[in-house]
Amino acid sequence: MTRTKAEFQRLIRAAIGEVKADLIITGGKLINVYSGEIPEGFEIAVIGGRICYLGPSAQHSCGEETEIIDASGLYVSPGFIDGHTHIGHYARPFENLQSFLPHGTTAIVASCDELATVFGFRGLKVFWEEVERHPVRVYTLVSMVARQDPLLCNTASFTQAEMTEALADPSVLGMVEIVSWLRLLHCDDELP
Ligand SMILES: [Zn+2]
Numbered sequence: 001m002t003r004t005k006a007e008f009q010r011l012i013r014a015a016i017g018e019v020k021a022d023l024i025i026t027g028g029k030l031i032n033v034y035s036g037e038i039p040e041g042f043e044i045a046v047i048g049g050r051i052c053y054l055g056p057s058a059q060h061s062c063g064e065e066t067e068i069i070d071a072s073g074l075y076v077s078p079g080f081i082d083g084h085t086h087i088g089h090y091a092r093p094f095e096n097l098q099s100f101l102p103h104g105t106t107a108i109v110a111s112c113d114e115l116a117t118v119f120g121f122r123g124l125k126v127f128w129e130e131v132e133r134h135p136v137r138v139y140t141l142v143s144m145v146a147r148q149d150p151l152l153c154n155t156a157s158f159t160q161a162e163m164t165e166a167l168a169d170p171s172v173l174g175m176v177e178i179v180s181w182l183r184l185l186h187c188d189d190e191l192p
Helices: 005-015 093-097 113-119 121-132 160-167 181-185
Strands: 023-026 043-047 050-055 067-070 080-086 105-111 137-142 172-175
Touching: 005 043, 005 050, 093 121, 113 121, 121 137, 121 160, 137 160, 160 172
Parallel strands: 023 067, 080 105, 105 137, 137 172
Antiparallel strands: 023 043, 043 050
């Protein structure tokens, strides 16, 4: 996620045409999500999966290897970001992710609580293995759901050390909603 100085410099050099773009998109109607306008007559250049140029003509960034996509008659939009969702309720996370891209969602912030409820930290690792294989970018919220009440159920839970390790992962944005109400109300010291 963090770009290095060299990556920034490569983007700049591609923007001015010193390095050729991987991809140029021409002819589309550009959806400006800030102003609400949908202007035409723009071209977009991409290198290394990032936009390096947006303007009237990207031909200066076009090389022999550059792929050209003619988007005439189509709309060009930034990918949507789902700020909070769950992808483990009705199918495995990977299968659930298959429904996002066709509708324009390219990144999500997802809780792992379905798997964590049953398997604890091991469930979080299974969650990561699933989402890493998919092109949708997934930011993880670590679950505080496991487990509801140690007296009533014997499903897995996170230890404090496991929670610390999970929060150190660069894909993790934080902790997610608490559902272990009984443990909270009983002031359970072991509740992560
Ligand atoms: Zn939620």
